[in-house]
Amino acid sequence: MADQKSYHMTPEEFRRHGRAVVDWIAGYYERIESFPVLSQVEPGAIRAGLPPAAPAQGEPFGAILDDVEKLILPGITHWQSPNFFAFYPANSSAPGVLGELLSAGLGVQGMLWATSPAATELETHVLDWLVPMLGLPEKFLSTSAGGGVIQDTASSASLCALLAARQRATGLASNRRGGDGRLTVYTSSQAHSSIAKAVRIAGLGEENLRLIPVDDRFAMRPSALAAELQRDREAGKLPCFVCATVGTTSSGALDPLPEIAALCRQSNVWLHVDAAMSGTAALCPEFRYIHHGVEHADSYCFNPHKWMFTSFDCDCFYVADRRALIDALSILPEYLRNRATESGAVIDYRDWQIPLGRRFRALKLWFVIRHYGLEGLQHHVRRHVELAQQFAAWVREDPRFELAAPAPLNLVCFRHRAGDEFNQRLLDRLNQSGALYLTHTRLNDRFTLRLAVGQASTELRHVERAWKRIQEEAALLSLL
Numbered sequence: 001m002a003d004q005k006s007y008h009m010t011p012e013e014f015r016r017h018g019r020a021v022v023d024w025i026a027g028y029y030e031r032i033e034s035f036p037v038l039s040q041v042e043p044g045a046i047r048a049g050l051p052p053a054a055p056a057q058g059e060p061f062g063a064i065l066d067d068v069e070k071l072i073l074p075g076i077t078h079w080q081s082p083n084f085f086a087f088y089p090a091n092s093s094a095p096g097v098l099g100e101l102l103s104a105g106l107g108v109q110g111m112l113w114a115t116s117p118a119a120t121e122l123e124t125h126v127l128d129w130l131v132p133m134l135g136l137p138e139k140f141l142s143t144s145a146g147g148g149v150i151q152d153t154a155s156s157a158s159l160c161a162l163l164a165a166r167q168r169a170t171g172l173a174s175n176r177r178g179g180d181g182r183l184t185v186y187t188s189s190q191a192h193s194s195i196a197k198a199v200r201i202a203g204l205g206e207e208n209l210r211l212i213p214v215d216d217r218f219a220m221r222p223s224a225l226a227a228e229l230q231r232d233r234e235a236g237k238l239p240c241f242v243c244a245t246v247g248t249t250s251s252g253a254l255d256p257l258p259e260i261a262a263l264c265r266q267s268n269v270w271l272h273v274d275a276a277m278s279g280t281a282a283l284c285p286e287f288r289y290i291h292h293g294v295e296h297a298d299s300y301c302f303n304p305h306k307w308m309f310t311s312f313d314c315d316c317f318y319v320a321d322r323r324a325l326i327d328a329l330s331i332l333p334e335y336l337r338n339r340a341t342e343s344g345a346v347i348d349y350r351d352w353q354i355p356l357g358r359r360f361r362a363l364k365l366w367f368v369i370r371h372y373g374l375e376g377l378q379h380h381v382r383r384h385v386e387l388a389q390q391f392a393a394w395v396r397e398d399p400r401f402e403l404a405a406p407a408p409l410n411l412v413c414f415r416h417r418a419g420d421e422f423n424q425r426l427l428d429r430l431n432q433s434g435a436l437y438l439t440h441t442r443l444n445d446r447f448t449l450r451l452a453v454g455q456a457s458t459e460l461r462h463v464e465r466a467w468k469r470i471q472e473e474a475a476l477l478s479l480l
């Protein structure tokens, strides 16, 4: 019996509404500067505007889109605003958005090669492209013993790296028998909190995480790492994983990879490099020095969803030896068995990540790389660094302010000399103004403002306006 009733959109309606959504997004980008960057709503305000129960009958699409404007936009913090300088960028771009849309339209699950060969092969190919683009070692190519995979986030990449390291350090026994409390992990006191979280999730225990002190540039001190490794070995521990950071979240510090790598090699410890934000800078030959030493790493990750114009989520994760990763994560139930997997001739990325299912993320990354080309990506990354350097120069010239850390790339840490409370109030006033959005950190236990340049449409005038506003608010505050 034919089912004549359908609640689905017809292809014609989909075309019409789809165009309306793309128009809406294009219009949003055109007027984005008219919104306060940081959403100004009170907790609960957005829910209060929504009906208590889901609609029993479907509603016209136009009404839904109208409600995005009316009910949702006030609760949006405008990450794509050129005046967004907070945290780290999560920059997007038109080709990235369109790639994401196409991926949703295809709706494929790329867990196995067989479930969509193009999803796997495009991913492998684009990740291979990025190896020479970023000056990464050839051992990360899929044609070597290693290879790359797209993860949702750097947090997942670091967790996968740790699980592979755990397996390797225990001669593949840890999956079978669980932990015995001996494995130890090392990262700097400035490393991202995702490393501590990975240690928890992997069941190693936070007591076995060593936060290595940093130098006056906030970079890991190799001598302190050497001492901790030695102490642990003498105490019968089994050092298994070091995470070095290229561009720490707080201040953009660059851990000294060559020295750290030498210690890891001596102790046969897995070296993971977290370059979540700053890795993108290596697209430009003049910034490629940040990857010096990465040739000795066992794994590496960076986030195109931070600074490479690829909509969230997209982290590129590389390993030097894919066997170690697959040994840690592969598990093959009967219902996933298929001829291609058994032939051994294909990659099944489900074995390279935590979940089984996976989105076709390579599409948006491919769109971005093809749209901009290496030249276009370099142009925008260079411009962001130039703008941040210009901002740092203005801070240096103003005797009321000081730089709080070196600013090698696109992040500037600075503060007013009037102390913590003043800087906190300055930050609050700036963010409440809606004109820009900055966040803070603590460096040497002092409240520090951070300005990160990386949104796709940020230009000199935005950074100039931000600095003028900071100066004006500081002057006003000084009078209060």
Ligand SMILES: Cc1ncc(COP(=O)(O)O)c(C=O)c1O
Residues within 6 Å of the ligand: 088, 152, 153, 154, 155, 156, 192, 194, 245, 247, 248, 249, 274, 275, 276, 277, 303, 315
């Ligand atoms: C150095 C570093 N590592 C990891 C992360 C976490 O990134 P994700 O959200 O992709 O897990 C960040 C986020 O800012 C970061 O700066």
